[in-house]
Amino acid sequence: MSTPFELTMKVRDYECDMEGIVNNAVYQNYLEHTRHEMILSRGISFAELVEQQIHVVVARADIRYKSPLRSRDEFVVTCSARVEGLKIFFDQEVRQLPDRKLCVQATFTCAALVNGRLAAIPELTNKLIDVAD
Amino acid sequence: MSTPFELTMKVRDYECDMEGIVNNAVYQNYLEHTRHEMILSRGISFAELVEQQIHVVVARADIRYKSPLRSRDEFVVTCSARVEGLKIFFDQEVRQLPDRKLCVQATFTCAALVNGRLAAIPELTNKLIDVAD
Amino acid sequence: MSTPFELTMKVRDYECDMEGIVNNAVYQNYLEHTRHEMILSRGISFAELVEQQIHVVVARADIRYKSPLRSRDEFVVTCSARVEGLKIFFDQEVRQLPDRKLCVQATFTCAALVNGRLAAIPELTNKLIDVAD
Amino acid sequence: MSTPFELTMKVRDYECDMEGIVNNAVYQNYLEHTRHEMILSRGISFAELVEQQIHVVVARADIRYKSPLRSRDEFVVTCSARVEGLKIFFDQEVRQLPDRKLCVQATFTCAALVNGRLAAIPELTNKLIDVAD
Numbered sequence: 001m002s003t004p005f006e007l008t009m010k011v012r013d014y015e016c017d018m019e020g021i022v023n024n025a026v027y028q029n030y031l032e033h034t035r036h037e038m039i040l041s042r043g044i045s046f047a048e049l050v051e052q053q054i055h056v057v058v059a060r061a062d063i064r065y066k067s068p069l070r071s072r073d074e075f076v077v078t079c080s081a082r083v084e085g086l087k088i089f090f091d092q093e094v095r096q097l098p099d100r101k102l103c104v105q106a107t108f109t110c111a112a113l114v115n116g117r118l119a120a121i122p123e124l125t126n127k128l129i130d131v132a133d
Numbered sequence: 134m135s136t137p138f139e140l141t142m143k144v145r146d147y148e149c150d151m152e153g154i155v156n157n158a159v160y161q162n163y164l165e166h167t168r169h170e171m172i173l174s175r176g177i178s179f180a181e182l183v184e185q186q187i188h189v190v191v192a193r194a195d196i197r198y199k200s201p202l203r204s205r206d207e208f209v210v211t212c213s214a215r216v217e218g219l220k221i222f223f224d225q226e227v228r229q230l231p232d233r234k235l236c237v238q239a240t241f242t243c244a245a246l247v248n249g250r251l252a253a254i255p256e257l258t259n260k261l262i263d264v265a266d
Numbered sequence: 267m268s269t270p271f272e273l274t275m276k277v278r279d280y281e282c283d284m285e286g287i288v289n290n291a292v293y294q295n296y297l298e299h300t301r302h303e304m305i306l307s308r309g310i311s312f313a314e315l316v317e318q319q320i321h322v323v324v325a326r327a328d329i330r331y332k333s334p335l336r337s338r339d340e341f342v343v344t345c346s347a348r349v350e351g352l353k354i355f356f357d358q359e360v361r362q363l364p365d366r367k368l369c370v371q372a373t374f375t376c377a378a379l380v381n382g383r384l385a386a387i388p389e390l391t392n393k394l395i396d397v398a399d
Numbered sequence: 400m401s402t403p404f405e406l407t408m409k410v411r412d413y414e415c416d417m418e419g420i421v422n423n424a425v426y427q428n429y430l431e432h433t434r435h436e437m438i439l440s441r442g443i444s445f446a447e448l449v450e451q452q453i454h455v456v457v458a459r460a461d462i463r464y465k466s467p468l469r470s471r472d473e474f475v476v477t478c479s480a481r482v483e484g485l486k487i488f489f490d491q492e493v494r495q496l497p498d499r500k501l502c503v504q505a506t507f508t509c510a511a512l513v514n515g516r517l518a519a520i521p522e523l524t525n526k527l528i529d530v531a532d
Contacts, residue, residue, distance in 0.1 A: 012428065013283065013431065013435050014283060014289050014291060014431055014432065017279065018282045018337065024161060025161035028158035029158050029411065029413050032156075032413055033413065057198070060198065061196045063195075063196075065192055065194075145295065147422050147424060149417045150412065150413060150416070151412065151416070151419045153417045162278065165280055169279050173338070290460065291427035291428050324464055325463065326463050329460045329461075331458055331460075
């Protein structure tokens, strides 16, 4: 399992819906952006992966909504990765600042496709999960 | 369980990302819009629910991505509801037209809150699940 | 000048903001989608343009907001094109149904770039503006 | 005229379209978020304005696209305000970092409505334009 990665963001007004709370789909934007920033922070280059015909795809998103964020709330999105067989799991949370109240808990199941087939990509997964552990 | 509801839509270019496929979060937009249209089609008025301090919230979204939609694809989103205790489940699919290829399969777990507390709302759930069955 | 093109759409709840009205940026989505559908309806293939290294870009968007759309409103977006020198102008309106009340009036100034340079593309502009006129 | 306000942001992958560049409508999100943050930074409370039935609306958006932003680009959005009669103008720019290359130049024309009628709101405009100047 990887060291958790964290990204701090702030709700933008256009992300809120008629009820004055962040729309459910927008959390997926926050979660995706954080996964991508985590992957970059581990020195993984999407461009190089794509050159090798490797595509990392989301197979499943399991998102539990606990408490809504509102206009101008600041929050942190966490991300840690684990690998089981050919699957890469990203466990993520959205927590409202300053008290880190849990807003959203999610697990994304991803897989690497090479030429459209599931494949193990150690150069990807090793970087993702802190091989030193 | 309810009679399935269906809504036909078409991918808009701005919904596609750098890989030329519909971004994962956008399917939540499609799925939410279809749920709201289904609820309206059953004669349920959000305005009246809110006047009675009833809020229907999503507690969990479980979304499985099977095959991506691309620019200008036409597709149908289905929705059927079932009630278990205080939970309302919406089972949904996104299927590409014309061959109805399965793109996304999702279950949304919802609940009705009255003054912030979980409550059974028979006037809502009866309309949703076709009591005649 | 071209025969006007029209596309009918319906507001989706996630497009509305905290004030219960469609967010200003979302009209650009409606306007872009209608321009792209108009271009397709004239038999112009983006894929073929891109193969020839032709990129059609928006240089300016001038949008006047007259009256807001709300949740579930139906509306029509119109589009007509005119060409002046190397510029292509798209004049567009968003009108609420059923009475066609004017909501938004916009002009988009576009240009075709070939290898990054402005160029006249008669095979594009002729199709766009109904040469028969 | 007001002291310019600046906000630094970073492109998120879901904001990019099929061509790998930020979609034109997304810049309106960036520009709106920056205007709202500027207004807050001047100690203006939307909640208090709304309590007094004052609504600030965008009447016109004039946006010139100069150079596109791409995935992960960092950029700054500037905003300064000026008042002419009953109109409030926000002059804004999007500039790519680190060299501050101009990407977008925009002017938003806004007005304050009290009970649906145009009105001068000195307590708003004075805070916006740095009366001390």
